[in-house]
Amino acid sequence: MKPRRAFLTRLAAGATLAALAATASLGGDWRQFRGPRGAGLADETNAPVISYGPKSIAWKVPLPGRGLASPIIVGDRVFLTCSSGPQQDRLHIICLNAADGSKRWERQFWATGRTSTHEKICVAVPTPTSDGQRLFAAFTSDDVFCLDLDGNLIWFRALMRDYPNAGNTLGLASSPVVADGVLVMQVETDGDAFVAGLDVATGINRWKLERRKRANWSSPVTLSGVNGTTVVALQSSAGVCAIDPATGQQVWNYPDGASTVPSSTSRGSILFVPSFGITALQTSPDAQPPKQLWRSNQYRPATASPIALDDHIFAVNDAGVLSCGDAATGARLWQLRLKGPFTSSPVALGKQLYLVNEKGLAQIVDATKPEGEVVSELDLGETVLGTPSVANGAVYFRSDGHIWKLASP
Amino acid sequence: MPVILEALDGAGPVAANWLRGAIEAIADRELGAGHALPLDKLGQFLLDVNHQPRARRLAFELIARIDPATADKLLTGMLTDPSPELRYDAVRKIVQQGDRALAETNQPAARLLFRQALTFAREVIQVDDLSKKLRALGETVDLPNLFGFVMKWKVIGPFDSVGGKGWAAAFPPEQGLDFGATYDGKLGPVHWQDFVTTDDYGIVSMNQPFKALKGVAAYACAAFDSAQAQEVELRLGSENSWKVWLNGEFLFGQDEYHRNKAIDQYRMPGHLRAGKNFILVKVCQNEQTEDWAGDWDFQLRVCDRLGAAVHPAPASGATGKGAAQ
Numbered sequence: 001m002k003p004r005r006a007f008l009t010r011l012a013a014g015a016t017l018a019a020l021a022a023t024a025s026l027g028g029d030w031r032q033f034r035g036p037r038g039a040g041l042a043d044e045t046n047a048p049v050i051s052y053g054p055k056s057i058a059w060k061v062p063l064p065g066r067g068l069a070s071p072i073i074v075g076d077r078v079f080l081t082c083s084s085g086p087q088q089d090r091l092h093i094i095c096l097n098a099a100d101g102s103k104r105w106e107r108q109f110w111a112t113g114r115t116s117t118h119e120k121i122c123v124a125v126p127t128p129t130s131d132g133q134r135l136f137a138a139f140t141s142d143d144v145f146c147l148d149l150d151g152n153l154i155w156f157r158a159l160m161r162d163y164p165n166a167g168n169t170l171g172l173a174s175s176p177v178v179a180d181g182v183l184v185m186q187v188e189t190d191g192d193a194f195v196a197g198l199d200v201a202t203g204i205n206r207w208k209l210e211r212r213k214r215a216n217w218s219s220p221v222t223l224s225g226v227n228g229t230t231v232v233a234l235q236s237s238a239g240v241c242a243i244d245p246a247t248g249q250q251v252w253n254y255p256d257g258a259s260t261v262p263s264s265t266s267r268g269s270i271l272f273v274p275s276f277g278i279t280a281l282q283t284s285p286d287a288q289p290p291k292q293l294w295r296s297n298q299y300r301p302a303t304a305s306p307i308a309l310d311d312h313i314f315a316v317n318d319a320g321v322l323s324c325g326d327a328a329t330g331a332r333l334w335q336l337r338l339k340g341p342f343t344s345s346p347v348a349l350g351k352q353l354y355l356v357n358e359k360g361l362a363q364i365v366d367a368t369k370p371e372g373e374v375v376s377e378l379d380l381g382e383t384v385l386g387t388p389s390v391a392n393g394a395v396y397f398r399s400d401g402h403i404w405k406l407a408s409p
Numbered sequence: 410m411p412v413i414l415e416a417l418d419g420a421g422p423v424a425a426n427w428l429r430g431a432i433e434a435i436a437d438r439e440l441g442a443g444h445a446l447p448l449d450k451l452g453q454f455l456l457d458v459n460h461q462p463r464a465r466r467l468a469f470e471l472i473a474r475i476d477p478a479t480a481d482k483l484l485t486g487m488l489t490d491p492s493p494e495l496r497y498d499a500v501r502k503i504v505q506q507g508d509r510a511l512a513e514t515n516q517p518a519a520r521l522l523f524r525q526a527l528t529f530a531r532e533v534i535q536v537d538d539l540s541k542k543l544r545a546l547g548e549t550v551d552l553p554n555l556f557g558f559v560m561k562w563k564v565i566g567p568f569d570s571v572g573g574k575g576w577a578a579a580f581p582p583e584q585g586l587d588f589g590a591t592y593d594g595k596l597g598p599v600h601w602q603d604f605v606t607t608d609d610y611g612i613v614s615m616n617q618p619f620k621a622l623k624g625v626a627a628y629a630c631a632a633f634d635s636a637q638a639q640e641v642e643l644r645l646g647s648e649n650s651w652k653v654w655l656n657g658e659f660l661f662g663q664d665e666y667h668r669n670k671a672i673d674q675y676r677m678p679g680h681l682r683a684g685k686n687f688i689l690v691k692v693c694q695n696e697q698t699e700d701w702a703g704d705w706d707f708q709l710r711v712c713d714r715l716g717a718a719v720h721p722a723p724a725s726g727a728t729g730k731g732a733a734q
Binding site (some may be wrong): 085087106107108109116117118151153156161164165167189191194213248407 | 535648663
């Protein structure tokens with residue numbers, strides 16, 4: 001690159017980042033699938049206790065297409081994706097004002113990859129993510145868009161054009177994460193399988209890991225690395241391996257196998273893996289192999305991913321039974337039959353678990369009760385398959401037709 | 410804005426999304442500032458069918474943002490539009506009229522409207538829906554003919570695909586077509602045999618000629634007479650591993666088992682030469698034993714890029730119910 005052009009590029013990049021940083025907000029954001037670190041827990045102190053009722057619906061907004069992708073919240077903005085059209089090949093990225101649900105902007109794109117999915121789902125399944133400056137929206141068609149928070153396209157990758165066999169005709173579901181300047185895309189199918197580290201500024205592959213060709217719908221989660229860095233835990237049928245997102249180099253490996261549907265969750269440095277029920281791993285930020293703390297097949301996370309809240313681990317099985325256990329020992333403490341079935345995963349705000357079943361019945365479980373207790377319900381009246389999101393004291397649900405914000409009146 | 414729309418005419422799929430993003434950003438900015446969008450120019454662009462269909466659809470959507478009533482009226486004249494999306498919406502309006510007639514128990518009117526809609530429908534979801542509506546009204550619908558499914562095949566197999574090795578292995582049929590040849594198969598000598606499917610959706614089940622086998626591969630080949638050289642799409646659905654060749658040229662394949670099957674799951678552009686063409690499909694079955702893993706089949710149709718069936722020259726008759734009979 002010629003010096004002048006390089007200088008102008010740096011200048012432009014610096015100016016853009018400065019402008020972007022002005023819109024970034026940290027506290028209370030929910031920037032990826034299941035929020036901070038993919039743990040399902042809101043980073044909030046003094047979280048309000050929400051009770052559902054007619055007045056708890058702060059707003060409800062119609063959507064232009066279908067989707068399972070969770071909304072994400074960055075500052076005062078809510079972002080989500082949809083797909084529409086007879087072939088579900090119209091891709092929507094939408095930004096709403098968190099305060100009142102009004103639309104700030106919407107961008108539509110054409111899918112470049114295959115859009116065939118199981119009829120229950122659609123093309124807007126992976127949850128978008130954000131580094132607070134940019135929005136990354138991935139779709140089942142292997143299209144990945146990076147926009148600034150005002151809807152201007154920064155880069156676009158049509159991964160199925162680069163890797164034509166990287167498609168799953170049931171649909172892909174893995175939600176990307178962003179860490180240390182890299183967007184980690186886990187694209188694992190029977191025909192082709194890889195994890196790509198895309199540079200957040202350009203979308204270019206920083207690295208690409210070949211993976212076992214086996215369909216996998218689980219999502220990566222982030223853990224603390226050494227010296228303030230982050231490691232990304234990649235789950236698959238082979239187990240879980242942690243990588244350095246900057247290089248793609250493996251940090252540690254757990255090779256005992258894991259589920260390909262529900263994803264791992266963490267509490268601090270402990271990773272709870274859907275493996276032989278649930279296996280709790282004490283991880284280390286460096287290259288030390290993880291130490292197995294406990295393993296219990298009394299937990300059978302089905303589609304919903306487990307969640308760790310305070311000293312407890314929770315998992316929902318196929319029958320809609322919520323199991324609560326001691327996170328330190330794995331001992332099961334109680335079970336509570338909820339109204340299922342669940343495709344979405346539970347999330348937590350304060351001491352409450354927020355769940356929604358496939359029929360759209362939102363349920364709040366008070367996790368502090370000795371046997372757990374459903375303390376509030378609200379029928380959203382529509383099929384809901386997407387995992388709720390929690391930010392700034394509010395809970396967000398989405399269906400194929402609407403997005404709701406629920407909060408204390 | 411019209412200048413950028415015109416740029417979509419020659420844009421590939423990736424560039425098209427960049428241009429679309431720019432147009433939407435401009436539209437937001439202009440409308441947000443209280444400015445008008447150039448309705449006349451957008452309309453001219455929309456009505457010029459020489460422009461790229463997606464670009465015209467985008468022009469239509471911009472018009473719909475500022476004048477939805479006019480946009481809706483324009484759809485009425487778009488039943489034969491080159492844009493699949495405009496055509497879909499135009500057909501949808503007729504279907505809605507038919508639904509209303511049906512609700513008013515005016516079955517003759519509903520039947521006529523559904524027939525008209527089916528004449529112009531190209532999207533699978535609409536063709537399927539209309540076929541069901543018409544059949545419920547006692548009408549006959551030749552689905553294989555409508556879709557252009559290839560019904561007449563020659564098949565050969567089984568070859569050994571234990572452990573999934575058959576997908577990558579080049580068995581004799583993909584090294585050259587010789588319909589009189591005999592080869593060593595997995596269970597003994599194999600030779601080409603005729604197979605005609607009668608399935609409404611053109612499904613060619615290898616379980617019929619070869620029984621329910623596991624760890625096997627088989628081939629199906631169809632001769633397709635084309636009246637002239639033309640560009641077409643071969644659209645395939647299968648939940649088995651498969652590969653497709655057209656006149657010996659490999660088009661695409663996917664090594665995946667029992668995930669899903671749908672009409673038009675895979676779309677492969679292909680060139681038909683004038684006269685006889687050969688479509689060769691390889692389809693493999695793995696060794697899963699679950700009851701939902703028993704299908705060993707595919708469906709394939711020949712159509713234009715809009716999805717309209719491309720039928721072979723009459724003498725060949727490889728597609729449609731006529732072929733099946």
